[in-house]
Amino acid sequence: MLLEGKNAIKEALNNNLTINKIYVDLNYKFRKEEIINLATQKKVKLEFLNKNILDKKSKTGHHQGYIAETVDFQYSSLDEILNIAKKKNEKNFIILLDGIEDPHNLGAIIRSCECAGVHGIIIPKNRACQINETVIRTSTGAISNIMIAKVTNLKDVIKELKQQNIWVYAAEACGENIYKKNLNQNIAIVIGSEGFGIKKSILSCCDSVISLPLMGKINSLNASVACGIVVFETLRQRLGEKNDR
Numbered sequence: 001m002l003l004e005g006k007n008a009i010k011e012a013l014n015n016n017l018t019i020n021k022i023y024v025d026l027n028y029k030f031r032k033e034e035i036i037n038l039a040t041q042k043k044v045k046l047e048f049l050n051k052n053i054l055d056k057k058s059k060t061g062h063h064q065g066y067i068a069e070t071v072d073f074q075y076s077s078l079d080e081i082l083n084i085a086k087k088k089n090e091k092n093f094i095i096l097l098d099g100i101e102d103p104h105n106l107g108a109i110i111r112s113c114e115c116a117g118v119h120g121i122i123i124p125k126n127r128a129c130q131i132n133e134t135v136i137r138t139s140t141g142a143i144s145n146i147m148i149a150k151v152t153n154l155k156d157v158i159k160e161l162k163q164q165n166i167w168v169y170a171a172e173a174c175g176e177n178i179y180k181k182n183l184n185q186n187i188a189i190v191i192g193s194e195g196f197g198i199k200k201s202i203l204s205c206c207d208s209v210i211s212l213p214l215m216g217k218i219n220s221l222n223a224s225v226a227c228g229i230v231v232f233e234t235l236r237q238r239l240g241e242k243n244d245r
Helices: 006-014 028-032 034-041 051-057 078-088 103-116 133-138 154-163 223-244
Strands: 002-004 019-025 045-049 066-070 093-098 120-124 147-151 167-177 187-192 208-211
Touching (some): 002 006, 034 045, 078 120, 078 147, 103 133, 120 154, 167 223
Parallel strands (some): 167 187
Antiparallel strands (some): 019 066
């Protein structure tokens, strides 16, 4: 797998992900940048190439002068995600994605979740976008700081989360106003696909439905935008509790 762009590669280096080689723009200015020093410290092989060669190697077209060869993305397990909350002594905060297909949406969701302190993201193995170069670039390095699990059956995961005393909420239309819902507890929130929302079979497994109030004529939001609002409302409530202590 290729990592492209300064932020993605810098975060990968800082988190000691396995990088076989980094290709760098031969232009002199790139030799002075922090990422070169960091790669040298980590003893990662560097190869300086003309920009036109980097352009041919690039899969996203936005390499910013850096392309890294790395191993395929390493998914985490559900248990690993659950253990993060235990280690931090925090209430569980998990996002489940039901069929997100656009890699740009997935990357943006990962970025929002990492910024909001989500412990982990769970995606289905089939009929959904997997982690690829575009997702990594869109996450702007956030993917190196959050666990992502790939599972065969979301319904089985929801059942297991409930057994762990975690409330599972579906972010969908016609539910309870999110701003009146107590999210300051052990929760997992399901975000639906761009075109079809959350499948009925998944909805039926959730404890309840939470919704964002919409005042305009359009009755839905982009999946990544909706997810961003949901996770930061959760964070707001949790920070509010800490401030009240």
